[in-house]
Amino acid sequence: MRLDPHRPPAGTVRDWLDDRADHQSEAVSHLFPSDGTTLTWRALRDAAAEIAGRLAGLGIARGDSVALMMPNSRQAVLGLYGVLYGGFRATMINLVAGADAIGYALSHSGAKALLVDVGQRPLLDSAIAAHPAAPILIDVDGAFRWPAGAGRADPLAHGAEDDALLMYTSGTTGRPKGVVHSHSSLLAGGWNTAVAHELTAHDRALCVLPIYHINGLCVTILAPLLSGGSVVVCERFSASQFWAVCEEYKATWFSVVPTIISHLLHGDGEPQSSCRARVRFGRSASAALAPEVQNGFERRFGIPIVETMGLTETAAQILSNPLPPGLRKIGSPGHAVGNEVVVLSPDLSPLPPGTEGEIAVRGANVMRGYLGDSAATAAALTADGWLRTGDLGRLDEDGYVFVTGRLKELIIKGGENIAPREIDEALYSHPDVIEAAAFARKCDRYGERVEAAVTLRPGSTLTVSELICLCEQRFGKFKSPERIHVMAALPKGPSGKIQRLKLAQMTE
Missing domain, CATH: 3.30.300.30 (ANL, C-terminal domain)
Structure with missing residues (x-):
């Protein structure tokens, strides 16, 4: 299967992982600085198939929620791909959301099983006390501890339009909403990133964001699946270790958020000259990047920052500036890549360039809807398929979007x-x-x-x-x-x- 820059990918995550294992079997797919281990595409596929078969052997059905409560690690990557490979709905649990929100997600999702890092057990106990839930627990330390007597079945058949991912919004103004993506929309989100940043099999991402967040998952985990590149998966961001890890593991790009860029800019660390030469770009997303911070970073480190924009509801990226020497407009997260973007008036009519309104997006990467919440889904998705983002902004004559704020934060x-x-x-x-x-x-x-x-x-x-x-x-x-x-x-x-x-x- 080859990445087509003009058409979103067909198939499922299983299809793409099988193809990588068949054609790049010994190529390294993931590297883990925390324990010094690596994975090849074949080893990843074989482990994912094993996990998928074990979950099927527990009687879990296609599309059922299987939750993951794990920090970034080798086991978290295996668990994520195992759930997706098996045709289940990977339900990513935000470890910093608090016990109440975690308990709500486990209960609301109807999770049939939970892959839980043993270090998260106290948090899990508090979460279940707040919202009773009874998933089958699979403890994970150095290995997956399957229930005694559990068998193994063949991984379940599933298709591109079946559920793949359930991820809960932050819930800053009420209960978190469960965003549902199919394999089709999930892969389209990774494809948007791969196409916008011209990723190839020679690229190596540095992942310092949690993969239970859409930015970490779709951008630095799924985009390399589609491009055939590799990923350095860090347990967390460390300002003191960032450049050293970039150098040691030969990263060619990274995806971070503006606060990380600011901390690197104001920190003492410096990349080696070989690192400066190797890193093609840094990618900023999840919030607006102040022009002063972007310009300061580029002056100090000599590495271009590509500002982008994405949402959980769009499997991450909807907008991106081009790579140098393309025109990057400082202060804008760029133009549409892989989807359509418009600015709407309060009556949902498209507005001309230069007029402020609500940013809306339409494309293959847009969610299926909010789990069990038809009213919220109807409010977010218009009859003709536009997702209302809740962000205010304007388009310029070149199609670049300038975000002016959030409707709820104005x-x-x-x-x-x-x-x-x-x-x-x-x-x-x-x-x-x-x-x-x-x-x-x-x-x-x-x-x-x-x-x-x-x-x-x-x-x-x-x-x-x-x-x-x-x-x-x-x-x-x-x-x-x-x-x-x-x-x-x-x-x-x-x-x-x-x-x-x-x-x-x-x-x-």
């Missing part, structure tokens, strides 16, 4: 809309600011007022009044933060995206 002060991203970018313009996020605070006079939170470079003597003055010089007093909170760290989700809506609660 600050409305005295009837005037203020995009938090504008404030963020002003704060990031100061070299001592590592993280920044503006947010709304309820007030009697204007309904809402602007506040912000920042983290600063160690040893910085920068004052809050200096930061407020910086904003007032750019926006005037009305749009500028009335208060700025200096924090050791800003709250983040599993991908490293700052959780803006939590800041008002944390700074009361």
Whole structure:
């Protein structure tokens, strides 16, 4: 099976894994710095088939949810591919979501089995106490501990339109929603990444994001399956080890989030000259990347950053800037690649370039819907197939999208809309600011007022009044933060995206 740059991939994850095992059997597919081991495509396929057969032997049916509660590791990669290979619905559990949200996901998904890292057992106990669930438990330490007497059956037959993935949204404004992807939409998401970044079998990704998040899973795990490349799977991001791992494992690209780029920019580590020459690009996603941070990173390290945009509902990427020497527009996550993107008015009519509205996407990578929530699915998907992203933005004449904020995060002060991203970018313009996020605070006079939170470079003597003055010089007093909170760290989700809506609660 060959990657067609003009057409989303056919078949299932099993089909693609079988093909890699048959034609690149001894090529390395995954490398694990935590234990120094590797996998080949054949070894991965054989282990996935074994896990799939074991799950089938437990009586689990095609399309049933099989949950994975595991940090990045060799076993997590094997477990993920095993569940997908077997025709089950891989239900990824966010390990930092908290016991209540984890228990809800296990219960709501109807998980028939759970592959659980033994180190997560205390968290699992708390989660099940909050929301009773009774999946078959398969403990995972150095191996998969199958229930005594469990047999092995042939992996179940399944097709491209069968369920493949169930991943829960962060649930910042209510209960998490379960996003369902088929094999077709899941592979289309990985294909978008592979095509946009011109990935080949010679490329090696560095994965430092959790694979229970859509960015880590579709971008750095599934895109190389389609391109035939390989992946260095790190247990977690480490600023002190990032460049050393890039060099030792010969990575040619990486996918991170803006907060990681900022921490690398402000850190002490430097890539070796061979690493600078080898790494074709870094990829930024999951949140807006401040132009000051992107420009600073590229000046310091000489590695281009490609800003992109994706959602759980679209199996990650929907927009991307091109690779150099193509036109990268700083401040934009790029143009549509592999799907269609429009900006809609409140009555869902397409808007002309330069007009702000809601960003919507249509393509093979769009989800099937939200599990057990037809009302939310109907609200998100229009009759003609557009997924409403909830992001505000505008298109320019070249088709590049400029994101101005989230509908739910927009600050409305005295009837005037203020995009938090504008404030963020002003704060990031100061070299001592590592993280920044503006947010709304309820007030009697204007309904809402602007506040912000920042983290600063160690040893910085920068004052809050200096930061407020910086904003007032750019926006005037009305749009500028009335208060700025200096924090050791800003709250983040599993991908490293700052959780803006939590800041008002944390700074009361």
